[in-house]
Amino acid sequence: MRLEKDSLGEKEIPSGVYYGIQTLRAVENFPVSGRTERTELIYAYVTVKKAAVITNMKLGSLDNERGEAILKAADDVLHGKLADQFPVDLYQSGAGTSFNMNINEVLANRALEILNRNKGEYDYLSPNDHVNASQSSNDTFPTASHIAIIKESDKLYKTLINLGGSFKSKGKQLSDTPKSGRTHLMDAMPVTLGDEFIAYGNAIIRAAKEIHEKRNNLLEVAIGGTATGTGVNTPVFYRDNVVKKLAELTSLDLIPAKDSLEALQSRSQISNLSGALRELAHDLIRISNDLRLMGSGPTSGFAEINLPPVQPGSSIMPGKFNPVMAECLNMISFQIIGNDTTVSLAAQAGQFELNVMTPIMTSNILDSISFLNNYLPIFQTKCVEGITANNDRLKTIAEMNPSFATVLSPKIGYIKAAELVKQAMGSKKSIRDIVVIRGILSEEEADELLDLKTISKNLYTKE
Template sequence: MQEPAGNTGAPTRRERDALGMRAVPAEVYWGVQTLRAVENFQVSGVREPAALVRAYLVLKKAAAYANMALGEIDAELGWAIVKAADEGLEGRFDDQFVVDVFQAGAGTSFHMNVNEVLANRALELLGREKGDYDYLSPNDHVGRCQSTHDTFPTASHLAIITEADRLLAVLDSLARAFSRKGEEFADVQKSGRTHLTDALPLTLGAEFVAYATALRRAAWRVKERREDLREVAIGGTANGTGANAHPEFRETVLADLNRFTGLGLIPATDSFEALQSRAAMAAFSGALRELALELIRIANDLRLLGSGPTSGLAEITFPAVQSGSSTMNGKVNPVMAECLDMVGFQVVGNDTAVALAAQAGQVDLNVMTPVMTANILASLSLLTSFLPLFEEKCVAGIGANRGQARALLMKNPALASLLSPQIGHLRAANLAGEARRRGVAVPALAVEKGYLTEKEAAELFDMERMARGLYARYPWTHQEREDEG
């Protein structure tokens, strides 16, 4: 983080804001208000995510187009701002957005950081000196018809929607990977488990198809909450009043913003509510939390199914992506599932911060939007970065330990439940208890007791037939759909 200008002996320029004159490093594009924010908020060392920077630059570009079309700013100034924004979108000024994510309420510090960078680059393009704000001002020209109150939530929505689309593509791929495993394991009969105890049989494929279904449902909830964010606050300016904005600015800037992004953004139904409430952002974060909880559950299932190899369930095997221990030779741990747990925990924690910030809005403005935006974008980044690795390095390489699954299934006392229609619930329960105590397989014990002939036992406990019966209800392979025809 740079020291305040004037302490290093480097060249400076003088800039004035409402609090007075300050020396700003001559080479930087940000200005005096950014300087004060850098001095005041040396908090985390984490700067605003690139997604928010890009969203703000696109918004400023659209605003410049709108202001030129409405006669609010001169075309020479407007095109310089547009050119500066385009350069920013190419990454030219990434190192100039220096405000900490923990900053002044509402995001004024970062908003002014963006305004000053664009203003000073536009001045350069016009052959002027940085800081010549009488000619082109961060507030009067770059920020024309705008306020932090409406631009920060609008840019936040834009950034979240864009990153959500990336996550949805990742989730679709991961769900497909689980479905493929479901097909691969469709014939692997195994014990079901409820309450972590043996239950009626099913197939490993059924479990993996269910994971795919859970991910698709979670993705649907993310998509639904993403749609709510298309309603944006731009045009509301200060606390929703629309003060100092051209009457046609909202409509015009949204048209340009949609032209640049293709996102179909719409104006807020109620400008005052759009600044008071962050419910839509909180709901989207909640959808990420729900997704994280499903991912944690699935990761923990996989870790349990792969436990062993000699003292656990050991029904699946994981690809060996790295040594599992610095001490125990040959140990292979479910490291990718463990990492997924940790990612999920962080997403849940991020959502807690978002929820607290959502309820902290007071009267006509929620000033906690910056921390909400930072946490939501952090969650999206974590999930979008790690889930493809989890798919590649874990799910794609999971194998079925068919012999182990079959052996455990044949010892399962819950198989006695299949006899209930013939011998009654109580006799079946007693049979299960005896099978467990004696270590005898239920089919063999049923024959011994005279409940079934060997032929009847073979038919009743035909696990392959049972699996076909289950999957007739869930035809998830193309061939099965054609067969049902």
């Protein structure tokens, strides 16, 4: 064991660990979820530390010996070392002070080791005075959060564009497959299965673009604001220099916050991105439910499409296959909506100069993005790309659709067309058969006016 001291007193720390007394206090104070911060946030935070150290050395606020050792320690973490040295729970002290100090202590103790000194020799290289120089949890946690969320959002953008493209490709394959349209879950004008799938793809691509737009707002970062946005304890020209260095290290077009106080008070930029994820989840739920309904059966449901069987569906009923891929996507989407509820509550929970709820906001958003990045490519390959149409079933249902009478309204009027619908429903005959039987149209006229493929095609689909 080694003995460390902070402003509350002394504690024994296991000699082999790189974290220190403030991390240990956080572990003891917050044994909540058993989950620690995501690797994406750790890397983003360590990158913020690197930018600060380089800037402090450049501006004379940190000597090169200590600075270079901290940079080597940071690179160790960024290369996957010391991954088990960040034990602070996701649910922790407000503003992420515990996690910031966890980062500071690990980098300080590893830097001391690089300098052939003992862990805990903070009188020579301090987590607060050197690793945290010109910084505060107030400005570093929001900055690291923005970077982590931006990078994961960029992966999600590609994931969503691919998924949307897959739906549209499937739509092109099914472009000549008419089906009964439905509104209010009741028969409506026929469409094509292809146009339906193209619409799904367009909705996902639209959501991807909305998320990307919200992502761009996160390029404005709070670093340099330190405590309460005042910039206290930073050298002259620090903010512009540290943001420039951070942009270089992350390959992102980062800019300093226009208003440092607002950047610490408000979490609206993060909340807005979470809202865009929620809207995506709404569309994914809707699409998943459509797929489940169209694939329901095989004897007692819609049975219009075949969803690829990926595993047995029952432990007791032989030969049963369930729409498990769509079910899983539903559950993921429900969780994203729940995560956004947490984010929205946290966004309005800040007081005065700081919103201290940033850790839970960041955690929930990174979770949501990770779920989607992990699962959507599997959903694309194991579900969307393998969907096939039950053409005979689709054709039979579509031809019996009484909404065909809609195209007769301009010719015979709405009331007479409604009477045809009533007669067709009562006699179990198609609208085409009724208009021919009643002499309203000849066989040839009925074939031309009530052609299923012509009626069902979306005239406004542009490819």
